[in-house]
Amino acid sequence: MSQSTLADFMKEYKQKIEQKLRFYISSLDSPPVLKEAMDYSLQAGGKRIRPVLLFAAINSFGKDPERGMDAAAALEMIHTYSLIHDDLPSMDDDDLRRGKPTNxxxxxxxxxxxxxxxxxxxxxxxxxxxxxxxxxxxxxIIEQLAKAAGPEGMVAGQVADMEGEKKALTLEELEAVHRNKTGRLIAFSVRAGALIGGATEAELAVFEKYAYHIGIAFQIQDDILDIVGSEEKLGKRVGSDIANHKNTYPALLTVRGAREKLKEHVDQAIEELNRLDIETALLKDIALMIATRDS
Incomplete structure (x- = not known):
């Protein structure tokens, strides 16, 4: 599948998920300031990689991706909540998120x-x-999303990330942190899409291995961009990882070594998909896009 096809798919489903998110917030019977604050961060932009992964996984089974629209909306809400809380003064204390003042x-x-x-x-x-x-x-889906986001998943990774500050972690320890903090919601995206698409247990196992590798790849590229990226394109401060004494792949492996590790994980993700007898071109292109993104 060509990059232009992936771009078209991402554009179409990014628009659809954003429309759905606006509908859900507008339908709430809640205090206006609460609705406004929720919507502010939900509509702050981004590639919507997690929902797109979910849609692409459904698509790989030849099913209608829109069956996963509600699961994708829920996923994006949980991802957005985590960003709002991560930016708080008691956490990462960030002033910018996607080029806009933080919530x-x-x-x-x-x-x-x-x-x-x-x-x-x-x-x-x-x-x-x-x-x-x-x-x-x-x-x-509720069970798996709760597990991915909760004390055995994303929240556990956030705690481990904070506890690891000003300590020197091994590569294995660093991957364990990010497997939870970043990787678990990405893994949920893929698994939920595969479930909705009708995957067998054997196919789900392959999807989970693919998701593990792209989750680590996503975090490695994040770490690299925090050093070499453009603040304008990223929409947030660069160099914050160093300032906050965070453990990162470039700090542990050098930027060159991190790029090599990134390629290893992307290659392994694609290798996993090659085991499947279904249409996985979109998912392969997403893995490559994760490794080359500049924001």
């Missing part, structure tokens, strides 16, 4: 925290009420 800079810390809380809980309501998913699919 707490606009709405204050209390409203930012509550907007994040609201996005987190609303996400599960959306899945539970979805008319497009079977009851069995809802239960499986």
């Amino acid at each position: 707490h800079k606009v709405y204050g810390e209390a409203n930012a925290i509550l907007a994040g809380d609201a996005l987190l809980t609303y996400a599960f309501q959306i899945i539970a009420q979805s008319p497009d998913l079977s009851e069995k699919e809802k239960v499986a």
Whole structure:
């Protein structure tokens, strides 16, 4: 599949998920400042890589990607809540996110925290009420999303990341941090899409290995961009990892070594997909795009 086809797919489903997110926030019977704060961060931009991965996984089975729209919306809400909280003064203390002032800079810390809380809980309501998913699919997706985002997943990774500051981690320890902090929601994207697409257990196992490798690749590229990236393109400060004494792949391996490790993970992700007898060109192109993105 050509890069232009991937670009078309991403453009189409990015627009669709953003329309869905706007609809969900607008339909809330909530205080206006809460709705505004939730919507502010949800619509701040970004490539929507996690929802696109979910749609692409469904597409690989020849099914309609829009069956996963509610799961994708919930996923993006949880990802956005994590960004709002990560940016808080008690966490990473960032002033910019995707080129705009962070949520707490606009709405204050209390409203930012509550907007994040609201996005987190609303996400599960959306899945539970979805008319497009079977009851069995809802239960499986809710369970896996909670596990990916919670104390055994993303939150665990965030804690480990903070505890690792000003300590020298091994490569194995660093990968364990990011497998949870970044990788678990990416893995959920792929697994949920495969489930909705009707994957067998054997196919799910391959998808999970693919997701593991692109999750690590995504974080490695993030770390590299924090050193060599453009603040204008990234929409946030560069050099913050060094300033915050964070463990990163370039710090551990050098930028060149990190790029080599990035290529290894992308190659392994594509190798996993080659085991499948379904259409995986989109997913392969997404793996390559993750490794070459500049924002």
